[in-house]
Amino acid sequence: MADVTPIKTPAEQALAxxxxxxxxxxPGKGAVxxxxxxxxxxxxxxxxxxxxxxxxxxxDLRTLMRDLYPLAAPPDAAAKARTKEAGNVLAGVGxxxxxxxxxxxxxxxxxxxxxxxVSIGSMAEALAKGDALVAAHVGKTFATDDVAVALxxxxxxxxxxxxxxxxxxxxxxxxxxxxAGSDRPSAIFMRSLIVVEKGARVxxxxxxxxxxxxxxxxxxxxxxxxxxxxxxxxTRTNALHVASLxxxxxARARFNSFAFTRDGKLVRNQNFIRFAGExxxxxxxGVSLLRGDDHVDTTLLIDHxxxxxxxxxxxxxxxDDESHGVFQGKIVVEPHAxxxxxxxxxxxxxxxxxxxxxxKPELEIFAxxxxxxxxxxxxxxxxxxxxxxxSRGISEPEAEALLIQxxxxxxxxxxxxxxxxxxxxxxxxxxxxRREW
Amino acid sequence: xxxxxETVEQVRRIDVDQYKYGFETNIESEKAPKGLSEDxxxxxxxxxxxxxxxxxxxxxxxxxxxxxxxxxxxxxxxPKIDYQDIYYYAAPKAFTAPKSLDEVxxxxxxxxxxxxxxxxEQEILAGVRKQGEPSQLDDDEMTGGEARGRVAVxxxxxxxxxxxxxxxxLKKAGVIFMPISxxxxxxxxxxxxxLGSVVPTSDNFFATLNSAVFSDGSFVYVPEGVRxxxxxxxxxxxxxxxxxxxxxxxxxxxKGAYVSYLEGCTAPMRDENQLHAAVVxxxxxxxAEIKYSTVQNWYPGDAEGKGGIFNFVxxxxxxxxxxxxxxxxxxxxxxxxTWKYPxxxxxxxxxxxxxxxxxxxxxxxxxxxxxxxxxxxxxTTSRIISKGISAGKxxxxxxxxxxxxxxxxxxxxxxxxxxLLIGDQCxxxxxxxxxxxxxxxxxEHEATTSKISEDMLFYCQSxxxxxxxxxxxxVNGFVKDVLQQLPMEFAxxxxxxxxxxxxxxxx
Numbered sequence: 001m002a003d004v005t006p007i008k009t010p011a012e013q014a015l016a017x018x019x020x021x022x023x024x025x026x027p028g029k030g031a032v033x034x035x036x037x038x039x040x041x042x043x044x045x046x047x048x049x050x051x052x053x054x055x056x057x058x059x060d061l062r063t064l065m066r067d068l069y070p071l072a073a074p075p076d077a078a079a080k081a082r083t084k085e086a087g088n089v090l091a092g093v094g095x096x097x098x099x100x101x102x103x104x105x106x107x108x109x110x111x112x113x114x115x116x117x118v119s120i121g122s123m124a125e126a127l128a129k130g131d132a133l134v135a136a137h138v139g140k141t142f143a144t145d146d147v148a149v150a151l152x153x154x155x156x157x158x159x160x161x162x163x164x165x166x167x168x169x170x171x172x173x174x175x176x177x178x179x180a181g182s183d184r185p186s187a188i189f190m191r192s193l194i195v196v197e198k199g200a201r202v203x204x205x206x207x208x209x210x211x212x213x214x215x216x217x218x219x220x221x222x223x224x225x226x227x228x229x230x231x232x233x234x235t236r237t238n239a240l241h242v243a244s245l246x247x248x249x250x251a252r253a254r255f256n257s258f259a260f261t262r263d264g265k266l267v268r269n270q271n272f273i274r275f276a277g278e279x280x281x282x283x284x285x286g287v288s289l290l291r292g293d294d295h296v297d298t299t300l301l302i303d304h305x306x307x308x309x310x311x312x313x314x315x316x317x318x319x320d321d322e323s324h325g326v327f328q329g330k331i332v333v334e335p336h337a338x339x340x341x342x343x344x345x346x347x348x349x350x351x352x353x354x355x356x357x358x359x360k361p362e363l364e365i366f367a368x369x370x371x372x373x374x375x376x377x378x379x380x381x382x383x384x385x386x387x388x389x390x391s392r393g394i395s396e397p398e399a400e401a402l403l404i405q406x407x408x409x410x411x412x413x414x415x416x417x418x419x420x421x422x423x424x425x426x427x428x429x430x431x432x433x434r435r436e437w
Numbered sequence: 438x439x440x441x442x443e444t445v446e447q448v449r450r451i452d453v454d455q456y457k458y459g460f461e462t463n464i465e466s467e468k469a470p471k472g473l474s475e476d477x478x479x480x481x482x483x484x485x486x487x488x489x490x491x492x493x494x495x496x497x498x499x500x501x502x503x504x505x506x507x508x509x510x511x512x513x514x515x516p517k518i519d520y521q522d523i524y525y526y527a528a529p530k531a532f533t534a535p536k537s538l539d540e541v542x543x544x545x546x547x548x549x550x551x552x553x554x555x556x557x558e559q560e561i562l563a564g565v566r567k568q569g570e571p572s573q574l575d576d577d578e579m580t581g582g583e584a585r586g587r588v589a590v591x592x593x594x595x596x597x598x599x600x601x602x603x604x605x606x607l608k609k610a611g612v613i614f615m616p617i618s619x620x621x622x623x624x625x626x627x628x629x630x631x632l633g634s635v636v637p638t639s640d641n642f643f644a645t646l647n648s649a650v651f652s653d654g655s656f657v658y659v660p661e662g663v664r665x666x667x668x669x670x671x672x673x674x675x676x677x678x679x680x681x682x683x684x685x686x687x688x689x690x691x692k693g694a695y696v697s698y699l700e701g702c703t704a705p706m707r708d709e710n711q712l713h714a715a716v717v718x719x720x721x722x723x724x725a726e727i728k729y730s731t732v733q734n735w736y737p738g739d740a741e742g743k744g745g746i747f748n749f750v751x752x753x754x755x756x757x758x759x760x761x762x763x764x765x766x767x768x769x770x771x772x773x774x775t776w777k778y779p780x781x782x783x784x785x786x787x788x789x790x791x792x793x794x795x796x797x798x799x800x801x802x803x804x805x806x807x808x809x810x811x812x813x814x815x816x817t818t819s820r821i822i823s824k825g826i827s828a829g830k831x832x833x834x835x836x837x838x839x840x841x842x843x844x845x846x847x848x849x850x851x852x853x854x855x856x857l858l859i860g861d862q863c864x865x866x867x868x869x870x871x872x873x874x875x876x877x878x879x880x881e882h883e884a885t886t887s888k889i890s891e892d893m894l895f896y897c898q899s900x901x902x903x904x905x906x907x908x909x910x911x912v913n914g915f916v917k918d919v920l921q922q923l924p925m926e927f928a929x930x931x932x933x934x935x936x937x938x939x940x941x942x943x944x
Contacts, residue, residue: 054510335861350876353843361882363867368858368888376882378873 012047014068016040018187019154022071026157028127035139039153042145049147058326058358059268059297061148065240069214071155072186075101079181080109087177087207089234089427093419095175095205102181102213103188104158117168117200123159123191133163137193141220142246142272144301149244152218156191159217162204166197166224173203173417180211185239187214194221198250201228203417210237218244225250225277230416232424236263244270251277251306258415259286260424262431264296271300275337278308285314287408287424289431290323290355297326302344307337307367313344313374316411318404319355320435329374330362337367344374349381349407351400401432459706459736462548462676466595469526471679475499478649481526485618485652488625498638498648505642511805512834512866513774515747518712525650527595527677548594548674588668588699589614591655593684595677598653603667610666612696613658617685620656627658631689635718635755635782643714644751647683651716654684659694659725668924670699675735675746681712688718690725692758697728697924702771704736708744710773715750723758723785728766730923731779732931735771740829742801745773752779756788756817764791765808766922768931773802778836780809783817783848790819793919797935798831798863807837807869812848812878823854824916827863834866841878848878856886857915859908909935 008016019040026036048065049056083101098120099109105122112120126134139153160176178190188210196202206219215237223229227250235241241264249255259269271284288296302311317325327346348357361374381403389399408428415421469480478499482492507518589603591614598616607614613624621628638648655671675682690696704711713735719727729752738745748771754763765779781790792808810819819839827833833856841848856865867884889911897907912935913920920928 338861348873350873350878353846353874353876355874355876357871357873359869359871359873359882361867361869361884363856363884363886364864365856365858365866365886366864368861368863370858371885371887373883373885374867375884376869376871377880378871379879380876 009048009062011065011068012062015151016044018068018071022155026155027124028130030130031135032127032130036154039150042150043147043154046147055146055299055328057360058328059295064266064295069185069187072102072182072188072213074104075106075181080106082183083109083179083181086179086209087175089207090175090205090420090423093173093423095173097175097177098160099177099179100158100160100190101179102186103190105160115170117165118170119163119165121161123161123193124157126161127156131161133195134161134193137195137220137222138191141222141248142274144246144272146244146270148216148242148268148270149218149246152189152191152216152244155189155216156218157189159190159192160194161192162194164196164200164202166199168200170200170202173205173420175205176207178208178210178215178217180209180213180215182211182213185212185214188216190215190217192217192219194219196221196223196227196229198224199226200224203230203420204232205420206231206233208233208235208237208241208243210239210241212238214240216242218246221245221247223247223249223253223255226252228254229256231255231257232415232420233257233259233269234424234427235259235261235267235269237267238263238265240266242268245272247271247273248276249273249280249282251279253277253280254282255280256283256414256416257285258424259298260427261286261296262289262427264288264290264294266295268297268299272303273301274303274305275309275311276305278306280309282309282311283314283414284311285411285414287315287411287428288317288325289408289428290318290325291320291435292323293321294323295326298328299326300329302329302331302342304331304333304337304340304342308339309337310341313342314411314414315346316408317346317348317357318351318408319348319357320351322352322354324355325357327358328360328362330364331372331374333365333367333370333372335366338369340367340370340372342370342372346376347407348378349404350378351380397435397437401435404432405429458703458734461705462544466527466529466677468524468677468680471524472521473523473525473650477525481650481652484526484528485621487618487621490629491621494633494638495649498645501639502642502645502649505645507642511776511836512832513776513803513805515710515774518747522679523712524677524680525683526652527680528597529594548676588670591616591669591671593653593671593673595675595680595682598655607666611660611663612665613656614669615656617654617656617687618652624656624658627689628656628687631718631720632687635720635753636716636751641751643749644716647685647714647716647751651683651685654686654715655688656686657688657696657698659690659696661691662693664694665696668697668699670701673700673702675704675711675713678707679709679711681714684715686715686717688727688729689720690722690727692722693724695726698730699924700729700731701734703734704746706736706739706744710745710747712747713750717750717752717779719754719763721754721756721758721761721763721788724760725758726762727754728764729754729779731767732934733767733769733771733775734934737771737800737802738773740800742773745802746771748772748775748777750777752777753782754780754790755782756785756790758788759785759814760787761785762789762791764793764922766793766919767795768919768923768934769794769796769804769806770934775802775804775806778807778809780811781819782811782813783819784813786814787816788814789817792821792823793922794823795826795916795919795931795935796823796833797826797828798833799829800831801829802831804832805834805836807835809838810840810850811838812841812845812850814845816847817845818849821850821852821854822918824919825854825856825865826859826912826915827856827865828859830862832864832866834868835884836868838870838872839880839882840870840872841875841880843874845875846877848875850880852882854884855915856884857912858886858888
């Protein structure tokens, strides 16, 4: 089929202008500049994803993204001051805080206490000086032709570079706090890299509150053989947040992720995860709470490249008002990835008749000795259960809140770290408390 | 256990018999000039003695088709089709609508005899029972005593319908069952009212092409309150080289009517690919029920993927009236490529849609099939049971859409799609789209993919079955839910087909 060249939308034109304008200022020369250039060409050729691009069927970015805000300026003292409250969801959990304001690492707000086997740095610096770890991994963790990733690669500024050395057991969770800081809407492109070496163990919280800014964040995660990684992503935005997780997981490793989104005006969380070694166990989970005209899209591509791995995908979405929830989960089992055991479950709870839940769980299987399954449900709260609670004197809002808590609780419970688990549940209860009756 | 005995027999039989319908009938035929143009459309319309309005309808579709692009989103790959290299019309030479069977070319009669399709009214399908002999499976209340076990057949040979049986008897009951080309002439008011009302001419690339060049197919009208006294069926046969088959089926069940319709298809073995782009439209009014069953066994191509039919079909049912019901049952074993989604539009309140499917792919076959359940009315329900079996180097995709409109309060869907893989070079894929826009809609979807359990095979083998027998038994168990939905005569045929298409896949 001959491709038609569509007219560029204002946002697409602005993105192209932003790149050409900032090209010389962006960190990294030589190979990094070439990587940016290739990624930009890929974006130029295809434009913003739209509903005819199967992976973006339900999140038509070409229509939803009307314009591009100006690229964020480095944060001034006032911006930094505005982020005092950022990340306080996990106050008292005892995490190591690493703070990024308007897309830039702020060491003075961060906890940089030395810890054996843990090295922390800024992506912008690493790109500028041609850091070997960054050169070895950035853009190489998961090959994808996704346009959001390409845009991130073209325009990536700062982010975290974290390396956990072989065998290191990191006790304190690492809390990455990404705050917009700015009072002016701006566009932020961040790229992070986390390498967890063989046998190391760490808990990471990736916490984004992009306020009124447009944020495109990408994280490349390398989980080494026998490593254990718990990854929690917290998301809220009043504008646009597109996040791409690209992960490669080694053999006999354990990788668990949990994505919690509330107050997501327009969110796309995409996960590209490859099991590159055998006998790995993994749980990919998440809860999204939507109201107003929120639009939250969770898209997974789980690639079982090697056999004998177990993966469990479990997602819950609560939809109020006119919100729109999207779940697309694709499990690929490559030829020879025998004895794969993968199960995906997605459930949507619609609280009103105006909300919309679109689910597309996919299986793509090329090996015969596997056990794979997926399930999807959509429906309202069980009136029987509600009646039971109300007949015992509990008010309707309370009864609904209890049932919703139970609905998401099953998934939240799987977060291994007790403090984080409680904090997420509290954030959910806070969201429920704001429900209007 | 009779089932086991049966399975054993089937397995024995398939040794010499892979695609037993691959023979060719040597018969002179008359064709439209090769290629597609307005003249081709006019030629077909003239051949059918169609009224002016029908020709205009076709021409409009043809002009629209020229502006459309061939879709490419399905998980199938095939060489580009040259639409100018196909004959769009082929009919046995000197063909005039025969008044009785005696006038039908004996070569054609022999063909159907070989295929096991009875065109003589004293015979019945598949030889399962003798005429009039009661079957334990027939519910006396369900079938009129006299008509028990009989099937009316419309035989479509390339582009024309060669015979339609039991026409007179059906007429007594008020049922109209005839080739669509005749219906256009004899019942223009019905055709005008319903043709294209479910699948509009502009629906998709292949449906539009069909609207322009469709040659024949069946027309069924069951009047208000009538329960069609026998099963109706159409048997499609592609015989001519380089021809496409573009049939059009239109079934209308008026208020409170019931009809069960069967469709079977085969084609000779040839090295080139042949296009089959049919359109089937079903309309069920208040309280009506249509049961549509397909056993699709087009030539699937050889082991290397050479030849075979491209089966690109648009099938859609419209539950237009309240409490109406449409049920699709399909057994897909043939075709090089199957690309179709028999769908239900649940427009009437409390209407129901059902889809039962077995899709088996072997060799280098590609299947991208499933259904769409579009819930528009209140308290509509649907059920999808899909069983995919992939063997050899084939790829088998289930793609389905379940959607509830804002006003579809109380909509309910249950979907179950299971895939079975035999061998490590095939692929099984599941792509469901579940779109809920109403909080009182309840959707449940589940899918599994696995290989035949070693334990089950071991259990069977330890009781003296061979590996092949054990596999056939397990597969039959796997697809049982769907087979039960088929009318008895077809269920037996389908079971045979399943073992035939899995031949060579074990071990």
